Amino acid sequence: MKLNKQQLQDIIHEELKSFAEDRLLKKWDRGDARVPHPESYEKVMGFLGRNPDLVWKGIKKVMDITGSTCARSTAMAVSDHLAKFNA
Numbered sequence: 538m539k540l541n542k543q544q545l546q547d548i549i550h551e552e553l554k555s556f557a558e559d560r561l562l563k564k565w566d567r568g569d570a571r572v573p574h575p576e577s578y579e580k581v582m583g584f585l586g587r588n589p590d591l592v593w594k595g596i597k598k599v600m601d602i603t604g605s606t607c608a609r610s611t612a613m614a615v616s617d618h619l620a621k622f623n624a
Contacts, residue, residue: 595615596611596612596615599611599614
């Protein structure tokens with residue numbers, strides 16, 4: 538089955554969303570996820586949910602610069618890198 542660009546972006550968006558939700562739930566289950574300002578967090582999550590192309594463009598840019606070929610691994614690396622700031 539051949540996918541057009543929009544279908545591929547939709548699939549990647551759903552995978553990244555699912556991945557992010559899984560990681561957040563695991564963190565919350567361990568009790569180490571601390572949101573310093575829940576209202577800001579909800580605003581950003583809402584914005585990103587309404588604008589998934591922004592996230593995809595960022596992931597794609599990092600992939601292009603680094604030569605990465607896996608969106609999911611790139612998203613994991615970005616997430617792990619950002620998590621260092623909350624350590």
